[in-house]
Amino acid sequence: MENKAATKSATPSHGDEHAHGHGPGRYFVIWFILLGFTALTVWTGHMDLGAANLPIAITIATIKATLVVLFFMHLSEAHGSNRLVFVVSIIFVVVMMLGVFGDLLTRNPMSLPSGAPSFDVSPESHMAPHE
Amino acid sequence: MSQSDDKQPIFPAVHYLNADRGVWSWLTTIDHKRIGIMYFVSVLLAFLLGGIFAMLLRIEHLTPEPTIMGANTYNRMFTLHGVVMIFMFMIPAIPGVFGNFLLPLMLGAKDVAFPKLNLLSLYLYWIGATLAASGMIMGGTDTGWTFYAPYSTSTPTTLFPVLLGVFIMGFSSIVTGLNFIVTIHTLRAPGMGWMRIPLFVWAIYATSIIQVLATPVIGLTVMLVGIEKVGHFGLFDPTRGGDPVLFQHMFWFYSHPAVYIMVLPAMGVISEVIGAFSRKNIFGYKMIAYSSLGIAFVGFFAWGHHMFVSGQSVLDNGAFAAISMLVGVFTAIKVFNWVATLYKGSIAVKTPMLYACGFLFFIVFGGMTGIAVATVSLDVHWHDTYFVVAHFHFIMVGAVIMAFLAAMHYWFPKMFGRNYHEGWGMVAASFIILGFNATFIPQFLVGNAGMPRRYFIYPERFTSLNVASTAGSSLLAFGFVIIVVYMIYALVRGPIAGDNPWASRGYEWDTASPPPKENFDHDVVIERDAHSYQQPGEEVEHVVI
Amino acid sequence: MSSSEAHAIDPHEEHAHNPHLAHHFDTIEKQDHAIRLGMWLFLGTEVLLFAGLFLGYTVYRHFYHHTWHEASRTLDLGLGALNTVVLITSSFTVAMAYYFIKKGKAGPCAAMLVVTIMFALVFLVVKSIEYRHKFQEGALPGQFYHFREVPGPGANLFYTVYFLATGLHAFHVIVGMSILIWVLVRVLKGHFSPSYYIPVELGGLYWHLVDLVWIFLFPLLYLI
Numbered sequence: 045m046e047n048k049a050a051t052k053s054a055t056p057s058h059g060d061e062h063a064h065g066h067g068p069g070r071y072f073v074i075w076f077i078l079l080g081f082t083a084l085t086v087w088t089g090h091m092d093l094g095a096a097n098l099p100i101a102i103t104i105a106t107i108k109a110t111l112v113v114l115f116f117m118h119l120s121e122a123h124g125s126n127r128l129v130f131v132v133s134i135i136f137v138v139v140m141m142l143g144v145f146g147d148l149l150t151r152n153p154m155s156l157p158s159g160a161p162s163f164d165v166s167p168e169s170h171m172a173p174h175e
Numbered sequence: 176m177s178q179s180d181d182k183q184p185i186f187p188a189v190h191y192l193n194a195d196r197g198v199w200s201w202l203t204t205i206d207h208k209r210i211g212i213m214y215f216v217s218v219l220l221a222f223l224l225g226g227i228f229a230m231l232l233r234i235e236h237l238t239p240e241p242t243i244m245g246a247n248t249y250n251r252m253f254t255l256h257g258v259v260m261i262f263m264f265m266i267p268a269i270p271g272v273f274g275n276f277l278l279p280l281m282l283g284a285k286d287v288a289f290p291k292l293n294l295l296s297l298y299l300y301w302i303g304a305t306l307a308a309s310g311m312i313m314g315g316t317d318t319g320w321t322f323y324a325p326y327s328t329s330t331p332t333t334l335f336p337v338l339l340g341v342f343i344m345g346f347s348s349i350v351t352g353l354n355f356i357v358t359i360h361t362l363r364a365p366g367m368g369w370m371r372i373p374l375f376v377w378a379i380y381a382t383s384i385i386q387v388l389a390t391p392v393i394g395l396t397v398m399l400v401g402i403e404k405v406g407h408f409g410l411f412d413p414t415r416g417g418d419p420v421l422f423q424h425m426f427w428f429y430s431h432p433a434v435y436i437m438v439l440p441a442m443g444v445i446s447e448v449i450g451a452f453s454r455k456n457i458f459g460y461k462m463i464a465y466s467s468l469g470i471a472f473v474g475f476f477a478w479g480h481h482m483f484v485s486g487q488s489v490l491d492n493g494a495f496a497a498i499s500m501l502v503g504v505f506t507a508i509k510v511f512n513w514v515a516t517l518y519k520g521s522i523a524v525k526t527p528m529l530y531a532c533g534f535l536f537f538i539v540f541g542g543m544t545g546i547a548v549a550t551v552s553l554d555v556h557w558h559d560t561y562f563v564v565a566h567f568h569f570i571m572v573g574a575v576i577m578a579f580l581a582a583m584h585y586w587f588p589k590m591f592g593r594n595y596h597e598g599w600g601m602v603a604a605s606f607i608i609l610g611f612n613a614t615f616i617p618q619f620l621v622g623n624a625g626m627p628r629r630y631f632i633y634p635e636r637f638t639s640l641n642v643a644s645t646a647g648s649s650l651l652a653f654g655f656v657i658i659v660v661y662m663i664y665a666l667v668r669g670p671i672a673g674d675n676p677w678a679s680r681g682y683e684w685d686t687a688s689p690p691p692k693e694n695f696d697h698d699v700v701i702e703r704d705a706h707s708y709q710q711p712g713e714e715v716e717h718v719v720i
Numbered sequence: 721m722s723s724s725e726a727h728a729i730d731p732h733e734e735h736a737h738n739p740h741l742a743h744h745f746d747t748i749e750k751q752d753h754a755i756r757l758g759m760w761l762f763l764g765t766e767v768l769l770f771a772g773l774f775l776g777y778t779v780y781r782h783f784y785h786h787t788w789h790e791a792s793r794t795l796d797l798g799l800g801a802l803n804t805v806v807l808i809t810s811s812f813t814v815a816m817a818y819y820f821i822k823k824g825k826a827g828p829c830a831a832m833l834v835v836t837i838m839f840a841l842v843f844l845v846v847k848s849i850e851y852r853h854k855f856q857e858g859a860l861p862g863q864f865y866h867f868r869e870v871p872g873p874g875a876n877l878f879y880t881v882y883f884l885a886t887g888l889h890a891f892h893v894i895v896g897m898s899i900l901i902w903v904l905v906r907v908l909k910g911h912f913s914p915s916y917y918i919p920v921e922l923g924g925l926y927w928h929l930v931d932l933v934w935i936f937l938f939p940l941l942y943l944i
Contacts, residue, residue: 068819075812079805086801089943101939108808108935116815117928123753125360126760133764136388136475137771141778143479144424147491148782155486157416157873160783285744288754353761361754362744391765395772399884408861408880410776416873421779425772 074115081108184673186592190689205290210297211276221263228256233645239635249631250317257320262344263304269440270351273582274379280683281373283364283699288357292350299347307340324411324422328403338397345390352386355379366701373705377464378443381471385432393429420485427478435474439467441578442509445531448581449513450706451679452528453520455715457706459512466505473502483554492551499549506542521717526600530581533608537573561622565615573611588676592689593669599661606654613647678720680708740916752918759922763929770933773885784874791870791878792944796850800942803846810839811931814924821917826907833904840897847890882941889933896930899923
């Protein structure tokens, strides 16, 4: 069994690191921070900040999500491959959004529901950017 | 077939096929090789079904008026041809059959990372395929395999079993991909760094990434179509404020990467076959490996080229066109490296090599027509014509099925311990390659002349080309029939192959044919590079195999 | 034998001593790494699954900005915020459960799991209250929409996206709860120890994903 104990400390094992590593305190801290950001987002959500409302809400949500992923889900201590998987997933979601959103913003107004905002960049269109 | 060594080829007494007996041992197996064989039988049945639909479509197109079916039947026929071929054959075939069988062998491992999940993926495939097939028996759907809203959300035909079948087969695909990625990361034998894994494994790795990340989107999309059909929530319905183009975005976000799920494993097979049958180190191993990842990655950004005439914005049209052409660069890198491998190699003219050469021709031709249809101004003319149909059949049938057949012939001795008859192999390959050209080149011509796809009738002036295409398809079908005959014969009475009849340097050949249940009878340590036939500076060895 | 390992441990010996080590893995470390990687890949698929609904949200919010702003006001912000706090706290408690089992404290671990499951139930109850309000008001998806207070094009689509997104999320809450109940049963039966606790870890990871999705759903649905 001596051999096995030697093995466990020789090769990195998450269980051993944590058992001798940080205490539960960091979970409490993250929890309070998350609650704080929740209060912040509810407060700023109520205010009328015009076009800034959405980016602020997304930013706060992203910060909260990052905290959960890094500390509650331990991605800050995980193998590189796990981190890569998560990051690549997010990248593809962003690509999906960008591709579709780019379409929405620049479509010919005839292909959009009435009243939808558009900014038609096609050369033959005579329509000025409008809301 | 002569051996590279002087010993008589040995057929092992105990191997994975006879290690456990009885149907139950097969249905509850966690042996990746048995799972691969069960996938093999299943996808061949699916191919037969899809092929029957194809033949019926071609027979219908012998005359400009209805020949053997009316409009509604025709619509169901091409839908089911597409659904069966894509979801039941193309997507699971090479990964499910050869990926499953070979991945652990090529890595020097005893099994995949999650053997029970592997069995689950097979069962999910069976359940999904049965559901979709039952939908066909109930009359089938007529939306096309692309299920475009708002027609799909309002068609009176049997949609739910097909949608549910596709959804479940999607899960099978995700589970397989997940399993393979983890296997490649964690079960490589000692001595096998990333730059020593075989190129087929690189291809499967790239494919698995797409399977894992793209398939959930189609899962959600078909789920939404089903919900829309029942609930009329307005998601894709313009009369309720919805956007039908949104459906197309979501659908193609998966379905374009899906075509790379189909073609990447095929490219991996070709790397293996070209290396073995030119007896030369692969030229540009790293470039081929990285280009697989490149195709997987960039393939996610190109989906809008299916939507050039959908009402999508001009800006997006241009962006998607440019990105789509980038994928061609990665494919070209591979083609140049393969050709450079062949150059001054000791070429063995055997059936797998014949299919590999067919593959090279078809991927170049099909790939270049892909670049052509990626050009927005040209695609406005070609969209929804037979030109596009011919383009994707060149890749899906011409390239991928050539690779599937190459794989089948190359690894048949490994899987079953026997050799097939080489002469008949060449005859069948000739029929298939010639028949394929005869089927689909007329379709380029007739599509460019304006014949639309998915129409049950066509203008009279297109008749001769359609007849030519149908004649070609019979040659193609005949070639497949020949293969079935000599392969079954080989299974039962073929000459014993021995461990390594091709004298290949692939790691999977370092064990008996058929392999034992545990894959290797020794602890595997990798001491050579993948596909290595010569030391640097050494001459190519001319060996008769 | 295994030339890549720095020590001279015999894999056969490790298989003999560790009942959790599968035959095709050399060491428990490799196996654990494989299991975690598999789990993260699965979480990746869940992210992509919800992404489609977030995409629908993005599209229709862009089209119908003003109507959606009004429709969002009809959601009960108090209940939504409560649910957010509930899920965040449940993420905290499940992280604590994982912390305790790594130290071998099965009792506190089980307690934390029970609290997490309770919070999940609270979430579902609050959600069903909200749903009932919407049914009564007539703020329903698509063809069922008859909510007079928010007329205009696109309003029904807000509720379509709302019900689809929160519905799919609630389904995942139920699945996550079931997983945690199963893990709890195994904790109570003493299956886990500081050298084997990976099912607790995986159950926790799935639960955190459920929380992550809600962290984005909440502001996007209630606060725009």
